[in-house]
Amino acid sequence: MLVLLPPSEGKAASGRGAPLRPESLSLPGLAAARETVLGELVELCAADEDKAREVLGLSEGLRGEVAKNAALRTAGARPAGEIYTGVLYDALDLATLDAAAKRRAVASLLVFSGLWGAVRVTDRIPSYRCSMGVRLPGLGALGGFWRAPMAEVLPEAAGSGLVLDLRSAAYATAWRPKGEVAGRTATVRVLHAPTRKVVSHFNKATKGRIVRSLLTAGAAPKNPAGLVEALRDLGYEVEATAPARAGAAWALDVLVDEVH
Numbered sequence: 109m110l111v112l113l114p115p116s117e118g119k120a121a122s123g124r125g126a127p128l129r130p131e132s133l134s135l136p137g138l139a140a141a142r143e144t145v146l147g148e149l150v151e152l153c154a155a156d157e158d159k160a161r162e163v164l165g166l167s168e169g170l171r172g173e174v175a176k177n178a179a180l181r182t183a184g185a186r187p188a189g190e191i192y193t194g195v196l197y198d199a200l201d202l203a204t205l206d207a208a209a210k211r212r213a214v215a216s217l218l219v220f221s222g223l224w225g226a227v228r229v230t231d232r233i234p235s236y237r238c239s240m241g242v243r244l245p246g247l248g249a250l251g252g253f254w255r256a257p258m259a260e261v262l263p264e265a266a267g268s269g270l271v272l273d274l275r276s277a278a279y280a281t282a283w284r285p286k287g288e289v290a291g292r293t294a295t296v297r298v299l300h301a302p303t304r305k306v307v308s309h310f311n312k313a314t315k316g317r318i319v320r321s322l323l324t325a326g327a328a329p330k331n332p333a334g335l336v337e338a339l340r341d342l343g344y345e346v347e348a349t350a351p352a353r354a355g356a357a358w359a360l361d362v363l364v365d366e367v368h
Contacts, residue, residue, distance in 0.1 A: 109328060110266050111319055112226075113219045114276045116194030122176075122234040125184040134228040137261040141254065145223055146180060148244045149236075153177035164242055173237035180234050188219055189229030195309060196274075199316025202229060209323040217319070218265065220279040222250045225258060226265075240278045251281030258283035270294065270329050273357065274315045286355060293357040294332040294348075301345070301363040314364055318344065332358035 130142060153160040153174045160166075160174045176183070189202045202213055213229055220226050222240040227233060240251050247253045262283050271285055271293040285293040296318070298311040321327075321342045329335040336348045345363040 109216050109270045109272060109322075111217050111272045111322075112275050112279075113196070113217060113319075114274070114279045115219050115221050116192045116197055117239065118193055119191050119235040119237075120186070120193050122184040122191075123186050125186055125232070127182050128180065128185045128232070128234055133224065133231045133233075135226060135261050135265060138225040138257050141257040142224055145225075145238075145244070145247065145250065145253070148246050149177055149223060149238055150180055152245065163244065164237060165239075166237065170237070177236055177238065180236055183234035185232040185234045187229060188227045188231050188233050189213070189217075191233055191235055192219060195312040196316040199313045200320050201316075205320070205323060208326065209320075212323045212326065216323075220275055220282060222254075225254050225282070226262070240282060251278065254282040263289055270331055270335055272296070272319075272335065274319070285357060290355050290357050291351065292331050294335050294360050295357050296360045296362060298362045298364055301365050310364060314362060318362065332360070336360065 130139060130146070133139070133142070152163060157171065157174045160177070161171060164173070164177075166173055202210070205213060217229050218226050219229065220240065221238075222242055223236050223238040224231075224233060238250070240254075241249070243249045262285075266285065266289050269292065271289060273280070273285070273293055273295045284290075296315065297306055298314040299305065300307055300310070318339065321344075322338065325338075325342060327338040327342070329338045332348070332350075336346050339346045339360075339362070347361045347363065349359040351358060
């Protein structure tokens with residue numbers, strides 16, 4: 109099973125660890141694209157703070173993020189699972205998983221990123237600010253930039269099993285499973301059952317809890333139908349829609365009664 113996650117907008121501080129070693133990151137086929145984005149971002153943030161803040165969509169109160177980006181090559185690095193914070197990652201709570209569940213997390217979780225493309229939770233990265241929706245002056249929209257390198261690398265990473273896609277729309281633009289990979293991909297919405305509406309906060313929290321439940325239970329569904337069965341066994345109310353055509357993903361709605 110491969111689980112595709114969005115990053116968090118806010119991130120933990122880098123700390124004082126050894127700096128980034130780009131060659132150590134997972135998915136080495138993305139190395140050249142990562143270096144291109146990293147170079148553009150560092151140059152932008154080192155040259156003109158006001159322009160960088162505008163490009164990155166940062167408020168005056170987040171001006172310090174520009175200096176942080178300018179120092180990415182020398183900043184301390186920590187495992188991505190510690191860098192990413194926020195509602196989904198709080199609910200997932202990687203640090204408190206037992207040893208077996210942590211091994212499953214390392215093998216199955218892939219976090220998408222405007223800067224790195226995608227990383228494993230054990231990949232050591234510095235804290236940064238660069239969403240997939242950013243348009244860097246020399247590269248354009250990062251979602252479009254990443255599409256070609258991702259198309260080369262991600263099908264192999266997906267292997268032959270289930271792909272559980274929990275990304276937000278902006279990060280889904282970087283790679284959309286196609287062909288037979290799409291047929292074993294499931295996307296998930298979390299709906300407030302009484303209103304059938306998506307509410308951002310508990311959408312993210314429930315997705316984090318879903319991943320934690322699967323990892324803790326050692327569930328290993330091979331396909332979307334198996335995922336539906338596994339989630340129901342874990343106590344989730346799930347409605348599934350099989351694809352109407354070949355090359356499309358399954359759509360799963362997880363219904364939640366309470367907003368928490």
